[in-house]
Structures are given as C-alpha cells and as structure tokens.
Amino acid sequence: MKKTVIQLETVTCPSCIKRIEGTLGKQKGVLSAVVKFNASKVEVNHEDNILSDDLTKVIQQLGYHVIEVHQS
Amino acid sequence: MIRWINKQKYILFLTVLFVVSLLLNEVIPHHFLTFTIMTLLTLCAGFHIFKKAIMDIRYKIIGIDLLVTIAVVAAFIIGDYFEAAAVTYLFTLGHVLEKGSLEKTRSALKSLMNLKPKVARRIENKIENMISLSEVNVSDILLVKQGEMIPTDGIIMDGQGQLDEQIMTGESMPVDKTKDDSLFGATLLLSGYLFMKVTHVGEDTSLSKIIHMVEEAQDQKAKTQKFMEVFASYYTPLIVLLSIVLLIVTKDMRLAITMLVIACPGALVIATPVSYVSGIGNAAKKGILFKGGDSIERLAKGKVMFFDKTGTLTKGKPEVKVIKTYDHDENDLLRIAATAEMYSEHPLGQAIVDEAKRRGIHLQDEHLNTTFVIGKGLTFEYNEATYKIGNHKLYDHIMDERVNKDIDYLESSGYTTLIMSQDERILGLIGLMDGLRDHAKDVMNKLDRLGIKERIMLTGDQAKVAHLISKELEMTKTYASLLPEDKAKIIKSYQGKELSIFVGDGINDAVALSYADASIAMGGLGKDLAMETADVVLLGEDITKLSDAIKISRKVRSNMIQNIVFALVVVAILMVGVVFEKVSMSLGMFVHEVSVLAVLMNAIRLLRYDLGGLKNETFKSQSVHQVSPHL
Numbered sequence: 001m002k003k004t005v006i007q008l009e010t011v012t013c014p015s016c017i018k019r020i021e022g023t024l025g026k027q028k029g030v031l032s033a034v035v036k037f038n039a040s041k042v043e044v045n046h047e048d049n050i051l052s053d054d055l056t057k058v059i060q061q062l063g064y065h066v067i068e069v070h071q072s
Numbered sequence: 073m074i075r076w077i078n079k080q081k082y083i084l085f086l087t088v089l090f091v092v093s094l095l096l097n098e099v100i101p102h103h104f105l106t107f108t109i110m111t112l113l114t115l116c117a118g119f120h121i122f123k124k125a126i127m128d129i130r131y132k133i134i135g136i137d138l139l140v141t142i143a144v145v146a147a148f149i150i151g152d153y154f155e156a157a158a159v160t161y162l163f164t165l166g167h168v169l170e171k172g173s174l175e176k177t178r179s180a181l182k183s184l185m186n187l188k189p190k191v192a193r194r195i196e197n198k199i200e201n202m203i204s205l206s207e208v209n210v211s212d213i214l215l216v217k218q219g220e221m222i223p224t225d226g227i228i229m230d231g232q233g234q235l236d237e238q239i240m241t242g243e244s245m246p247v248d249k250t251k252d253d254s255l256f257g258a259t260l261l262l263s264g265y266l267f268m269k270v271t272h273v274g275e276d277t278s279l280s281k282i283i284h285m286v287e288e289a290q291d292q293k294a295k296t297q298k299f300m301e302v303f304a305s306y307y308t309p310l311i312v313l314l315s316i317v318l319l320i321v322t323k324d325m326r327l328a329i330t331m332l333v334i335a336c337p338g339a340l341v342i343a344t345p346v347s348y349v350s351g352i353g354n355a356a357k358k359g360i361l362f363k364g365g366d367s368i369e370r371l372a373k374g375k376v377m378f379f380d381k382t383g384t385l386t387k388g389k390p391e392v393k394v395i396k397t398y399d400h401d402e403n404d405l406l407r408i409a410a411t412a413e414m415y416s417e418h419p420l421g422q423a424i425v426d427e428a429k430r431r432g433i434h435l436q437d438e439h440l441n442t443t444f445v446i447g448k449g450l451t452f453e454y455n456e457a458t459y460k461i462g463n464h465k466l467y468d469h470i471m472d473e474r475v476n477k478d479i480d481y482l483e484s485s486g487y488t489t490l491i492m493s494q495d496e497r498i499l500g501l502i503g504l505m506d507g508l509r510d511h512a513k514d515v516m517n518k519l520d521r522l523g524i525k526e527r528i529m530l531t532g533d534q535a536k537v538a539h540l541i542s543k544e545l546e547m548t549k550t551y552a553s554l555l556p557e558d559k560a561k562i563i564k565s566y567q568g569k570e571l572s573i574f575v576g577d578g579i580n581d582a583v584a585l586s587y588a589d590a591s592i593a594m595g596g597l598g599k600d601l602a603m604e605t606a607d608v609v610l611l612g613e614d615i616t617k618l619s620d621a622i623k624i625s626r627k628v629r630s631n632m633i634q635n636i637v638f639a640l641v642v643v644a645i646l647m648v649g650v651v652f653e654k655v656s657m658s659l660g661m662f663v664h665e666v667s668v669l670a671v672l673m674n675a676i677r678l679l680r681y682d683l684g685g686l687k688n689e690t691f692k693s694q695s696v697h698q699v700s701p702h703l
Contacts, residue, residue: 015135
C-alpha cells in the first residue's frame with residue numbers, strides 16, 4: 001500500500017470535499033481518499049501499482065488545480 | 073502566474089459584460105441585444121457552476137452550485153434574463169473573493185512552511201560541502217556559521233552559540249547553547265559557530281511535526297462545527313422543499329427560485345471553521361499549539377486550574393537562594409565552593425557554579441584532591457586547608473548553637489541546606505531551592521483577572537516546599553506529597569462542578585490529564601509524548617504563554633459566536649425579505665456573498681490579534697536570586 005499526498009490550490013467549499021473524495025474513492029486501486037479542507041490537501045491510500053499521475057489527472061478533470069504531489 | 077493573470081482577465085471580462093447588461097437593462101430592456109449580452113454573461117460566468125452542479129447530481133450532493141443552476145435555468149424559463157445573469161456573475165465574483173480571504177485565514181501556517189531551510193554545510197573528510205537539504209542524512213556532521221539557519225534537528229558536537237528559537241517557541245529572547253544541547257531545524261544561529269550531528273531529517277524534524285500538528289488541528293472538527301454542518305445539511309434540503317411548496321401554493325416561480333438562491337448556508341458552514349483556522353494559525357506562530365477547535369472551546373470555558381509544581385510553576389532545577397556566612401566573605405565562600413563543584417554533575421553543585429558565574433566570580437581550574445562522599449557531599453584541599461561541603465550528614469555534630477538554629481530555620485523553610493567548613497570551623501550555609509519560573513507571579517495575577525476562580529497546586533513534593541511556593545503565588549489551594557493517582561482523584565472530584573484545566577510538563581501527568589476537561593503541557597518542544605497527549609502545547613519554557621493561550625482561546629470562541637449569530641441573522645432577514653417580495657434573486661445573492669466575506673474578514677482579524685500584553689507591560693522584576701533577608 002502506498003500513500004500519496006496531493007496539495008491542491010485553496011479548496012473553498014465543503015461540497016468540494018465530497019466531490020473529490022467521492023470521485024477518487026471510486027477509482028480502481030484506491031483504498032481511501034481524505035480531503036483536508038483547511039490544508040487543501042488530499043491524502044490517498046492506494047495499491048502500489050497506482051501512479052500518482054493517474055490520481056492527479058482525476059482531480060484535474062474535476063476542475064481543481066494540483067500544486068504539488070508527494071508520494072511515500 | 074499565468075493562471076492568475078487569466079483569472080484576472082476572466083473576472084474583468086465578466087465585469088464588463090455585467091456593467092453593459094446593467095446599462096442595457098435600463099436603456100433598452102427588451103431589445104434582442106440585451107438578451108444576447110445577458111445570455112453570454114450567464115454562460116461565461118455560469119459555466120463552472122453548471123459543470124459542478126452536474127457532478128453533484130452524480131454524487132447526490134445538494135450543494136450551492138446545484139441550487140444556483142436550478143434557479144438560473146428557471147429564471148431563463150420565465151424570461152428573467154437579467155436576474156439570471158446577475159446571479160451567476162455575483163456568485164462567480166464572490167467565489168473568487170472568498171478564495172482570496174480563505175487563503176488568508178490559512179496563511180499563518182504557510183509562513184511556517186516557507187521557513188524550511190534549503191541547504192546545509194556538511195563536513196566530509198574535513199572538507200565543507202554545500203549540499204541541498206534533501207541530501208542530509210541522520211548522523212551527518214554539519215557546520216553552521218553565524219547568521220545561518222540550523223538546517224535540521226540535531227545535537228551540538230562542538231562549539232557554542234546564541235540561538236533565536238522564536239519561530240518554534242514564540243519566545244524572542246535568544247538562548248545560549250553549547251555541547252550536547254539540542255538544536256532545532258529552521259531556528260537561527262545569531263552568533264557563534266557550531267558543529268552539529270544530525271538526529272532527525274525530513275518529516276521527523278520538530279518543525280515538520282509542528283506543521284503537521286497544526287494542519288491536523290485546523291482540520292479537526294469541533295463540536296460547534298459539526299453541529300453547524302449537520303444543521304446545514306438539513307437546512308438546505310428543507311429550503312428546497314419550501315421552494316417547491318411555495319411554487320405549488322403561490323404559482324410564483326420567481327418567489328420560489330429566489331428562495332432557492334438565498335437558501336445556501338455559505339456563511340453558516342464557513343463561520344465556525346474559519347475562526348478556528350485563523351486562531352490556531354496565529355497561536356502557532358506564538359509557540360502555542362492547539363490540538364483543534366474542541367481544545368480551544370474547552371480551554372476557553374475552563375474556570376478551575378490545576379498546576380503541577382516542579383517544572384511547571386518552578387524551573388525544575390535548584391538555585392542558590394540564601395547564603396549565610398559566619399565571619400567570612402559571602403562571595404569568597406561561593407568562589408571556593410564553586411571551584412570545588414566545577415566538574416560536579418550533581419544539580420546542587422551545578423546550582424552553586426551557576427550562582428558564582430551569575431555574580432561574575434572568576435573561577436580557576438585547580439587541583440583540589442576532591443573526595444566525594446555519596447549522599448552527603450564532598451571534601452577537598454585548598455590553600456593548605458581541608459574544606460567540607462555537604463548536608464548535615466557530612467558532619468557528626470555541630471557544636472555552635474547559632475549554626476544549628478540557622479540550619480533548622482532554613483530546612484523548616486523548605487530550603488535544601490549545604491554546610492561549608494574549613495578545618496572543622498563552619499564558614500557558612502548555602503540554601504537552595506527550585507526557583508519559580510520568571511514572571512510566574514504575574515501570570516497568576518493575569519489568570520485571576522481572566523476570571524479563573526480557583527488555582528490549585530498539586531505536587532508530589534513535601535509540604536514545606538509546596539506551601540512556600542504556594543504562598544508566594546497566592547494559590548487558592550495546595551495539595552502536597554501526592555502520588556500520581558491522588559492527583560487524578562482530586563481533579564476527578566471537580567468533575568461536573570466546574571470545568572477544569574490541568575497544566576503540567578506533560579510527562580508524568582497522563583492520568584491526571586485524562587480527568588481534566590482541558591490540558592496544557594509546558595515546554596513541549598522536543599517532547600513527543602507531551603505534544604501528543606495535551607490539548608494545548610506551549611512549545612517554549614515561557615510561562616507567560618499560559619495566560620496568552622487562554623486569552624486566544626476566548627477570543628477565538630467569541631469570534632466564532634459573532635460569526636454564527638451574524639450568519640443566522642442575515643439568513644433570517646433575507647427569508648423575511650423574500651416572503652414579502654422585497655428581495656430579488658440578485659439582491660439575495662449579493663447579500664449572501666457579502667455575508668460570507670464579512671464572516672471571513674471577521675476571522676482574519678484573529679490573525680492580526682496581538683496579545684500585546686507581556687512585551688509592552690513593564691514587569692516588576694522578580695528577585696528570584698535575591699538573598700533572603702530572614703537571617
């Protein structure tokens with residue numbers, strides 16, 4: 001299992017949280033996705049074979065700008 | 073940057089369209105051109121809103137975007153082009169402004185993050201190499217020169233220096249550090265030259281941990297916040313229902329969609345979190361870490377405070393308080409004693425050396441043929457005389473009644489008493505005690521003024537010492553000779569009566585902490601356990617932060633209440649206005665956006681909230697070191 005932390009541009013509305021968590025959560029190989037509203041960060045736990053690029057693409061499609069990606 | 077410029081252009085473009093729409097609406101309200109411009113504005117401004125609304129339907133979220141979309145579509149159906157255009161424009165503009173303000177409420181943490189050092193000077197085979205911070209490993213030896221930032225956490229191997237640790241502890245006074253002392257990354261070496269061994273890198277450093285803790289704290293939902301969110305989640309669908317009912321009953325589409333637009337509880341949902349986020353961020357900059365909104369609420373409501381003594385109210389190490397001599401110069405006695413104790417590891421010995429240094433007494437390294445008598449003291453030879461320094465166990469019998477009386481007096485007053493003799497003649501007595509923290513008395517007075525009803529001291533120490541400290545600090549009550557479980561019992565007895573706050577050093581207090589409603593740990597920097605267990609962590613050793621923490625918590629709480637009340641009042645006024653047909657859809661949207669911005673601005677005030685107080689107030693200097701006049 002891997003953890004990817006994605007820093008987004010300021011997230012402004014509470015429904016953004018549901019949108020991002022919902023979409024990421026439905027992706028194959030994603031175990032959990034949590035949005036930290038005030039930090040504007042998404043923490044994704046996922047299987048090893050998932051690339052962080054795929055995750056950021058999903059987020060960008062939702063209309064959110066990705067600033068930084070950190071995988072550990 | 074390009075994104076930002078594009079956004080500016082986009083908003084400018086929309087604003088031009090909006091102004092043209094306004095004019096056309098006045099001059100040629102029913103012209104084809106007017107409709108075209110308004111439709112263009114609605115589509116351009118509303119594009120993002122509609123996209124999000126469609127997404128929301130998929131996730132079954134009733135959000136503001138969906139409500140606005142429904143209202144806009146309905147406005148088009150009834151031919152109210154201007155309202156549709158105005159609502160989408162105001163909504164988009166408001167959104168951009170909100171984003172800027174929200175970023176501001178979170179800015180305190182950003183400024184901490186930007187402090188992370190970028191480079192380090194590593195010593196490899198006696199050669200200095202400038203490397204990027206990411207290349208630094210644990211156990212590396214780094215060199216830090218005057219004016220540079222400590223790259224990461226470590227211990228001093230060699231050298232000494234003055235450090236500005238304000239970004240970590242919030243304390244502006246520089247700290248002197250020397251071999252074996254801990255260093256924290258991102259603090260500043262004001263003067264000196266240090267070789268340090270790296271102990272922590274990356275995410276394990278104190279700065280990273282603090283940033284992480286603040287992030288967690290800002291996202292931790294407080295009770296009030298949860299309540300507001302639950303409220304909002306019922307309130308929005310209820311308004312949708314109300315709009316439908318209005319539509320069916322009155323057959324007035326305009327009234328129904330106006331209701332929809334004002335329904336969004338934007339300011340309400342945002343009201344509580346922004347106050348916490350600003351408050352937590354501001355406090356972090358001052359070296360006060362709140363664990364979340366709940367911690368703030370509980371601290372703000374506390375009325376009874378329990379204090380651990382050693383290491384909390386006192387410095388946790390002995391200091392020379394009294395020197396009584398018998399026909400011998402006081403400073404000379406101290407000089408001889410300090411010369412003998414110069415390499416002593418014993419806290420009492422170190423206290424004597426510190427006192428000599430404080431008085432500017434010059435100490436010389438001399439061969440004294442010292443013998444340590446464990447549990448009693450030491451004997452040494454100096455200038456062809458035999459000296460002894462130690463407690464009464466070191467002496468068989470003291471003949472001089474005057475000396476015996478003084479020893480009794482000192483010991484019964486709670487001083488640890490050392491007796492010094494030269495060739496069996498008693499030269500003098502040194503009384504030591506764990507000293508109060510600087511400004512402890514002022515902080516206690518401040519707490520009284522903040523309306524703390526009782527200040528209770530709980531200590532495992534003996535009663536004599538406890539009562540002496542308690543008297544000086546005018547504590548309401550003092551319990552001495554306590555076991556950890558006794559502390560817990562006493563705190564428990566207050567449960568359900570008054571909300572309590574426990575203040576400790578965060579290490580031996582785990583049980584006591586769990587019974588108090590809120591807990592504060594002092595001197596938390598570098599102590600992981602203390603940082604984890606307490607509600608509030610004061611990173612530095614400065615006790616004045618205690619009253620600051622309580623002040624901030626109350627300020628944040630009242631700011632949050634102001635926001636909630638304001639948001640509720642605005643919604644209520646709007647609803648009444650809509651029912652009496654005084655509020656149009658675009659006016660409703662305008663007021664809505666303005667109220668969200670007002671709530672944000674109010675929270676931003678917390679970022680600027682300066683405790684002022686301690687730095688500007690003149691302290692009556694506490695003469696901690698003053699020799700007692702009793703003898």
